Amino acid sequence: MPLLAAGVLHRAVVRGAGRAVTGSDVTSRTTGVDVALVTAGLAGAWAGDVVLMGPGSRAADTRDRARTLSGGAAAFTAAQAAHIAVLRRRGARLTRGAVVRRLPVWLAGVGLAAVAAPSALPAVAGYGAALAVTSALAADPTLRRGSGGAPATGRPTDPSRGLAPGGVLFIVSDGLILARLALHRVGSSAGSGARGSRGVDAVDRLLDGTAMATYVVAQMLLVDGETE
Template sequence: MSTLRRRLRNVYLAAGATSVLAATAGRRGDRLTRLAKPTLMPLLAASVAADGAARRHPSVLAGLAGGWLGDVILMGKAGRSDDPAVRAKNLNKGSAAFAVNQVAYITELWKQGHRPRRSTVALRLPVLLSGAGTAAVGAPSALPAAVGYGSALAATSVLASDPEQLPKGAEPLDADLTGVGLGGNLFVLSDGLILARQAFLQGEQRLVRALDGVVDGLVMATYVAAQLLIVEALTGAGDDK
């Protein structure tokens, strides 16, 4: 990893930490969110370009553009609406942009030799079904996001956790707990937290608002980590230049 890329990575992590704190603060942190969150994907894109990896991995840059658009949509006023239907509609719009992000990652993973395995699909199918069930029960308006975007996330996670891509001597669990595999799983976790928040954390009671802030902070933390892990793995950030 070049010195410039390492510096941009540190700036990304700082912006990510700021976004997590702002999300945890709820509506009080919205102004800070609008300043910090839109910088995340451009910083990752700049870090990719810093090593010249943009030419080798254009699909990753396209995915980051989709992620940036999704970030901008989700932090709009509709995302804080008191009407669950309005929030769900906003989530569906954001998920459409994030689907571009995931399709780009799926494309790059496939290009690099990752394939679905029976074991990785079997582990993720119940998670996808539970997400759809959560939306159907608690937030039916968010079903397009749960089923459509959720399927794209599951596909990314399946490919990212391909055990056949592990280096010799690695433990089987490393496919899920390190690098791109961990990134894919954190994305699924982040989406699950979003659906749980949409379905169950409704109302203006103090406890509900406090829990909503905690969950929103966890959503941001898992998202920031997932994007970094996947992008660095796909673009060879750890390789010697």
């Protein structure tokens, strides 16, 4: 996250220099407020990363994992609030279709949290709602260059087209985190032998790595699209 924040600030400086030379910048809709919001959101995400990468996320006690998840969810809720603010500033609006498509996913996440980590349910439900709003706003087609009031850049790649996939990948990543917690709870309850324990640990590591990979790509796509 610090590298992403540094990239955002670097692009802001470059755009500022371009405006000073040409007197205008027709290819960017990003303002100083957007840069501040995105940077603040990345700071919140980094705080969440630190919490979730701590020993609590790999604790043997499911209750410790649930407490860690609650702390991470609080930090990530602040990060999602920043994403929501930037997307709204760029003209994104919620549509009934986007909300309806994400509602079952949110309900499934809440249900999984209720089974795997009841003590973390309030934090997970609140964060999940914020994430669903971010994803729904990011899917608004009017955000893409060349549609609505957004001018086309003429570039072969358009960062704004990564917003919708970024929102979806974020949901996938957090779903994998919940799946890890559920797997650990089931494995602990089953009390399997050494071989079964190794199998659970292997799947846990796979889910952990995949969750982190999809999360990083999601953040990159959202940040790039929000600051292009």
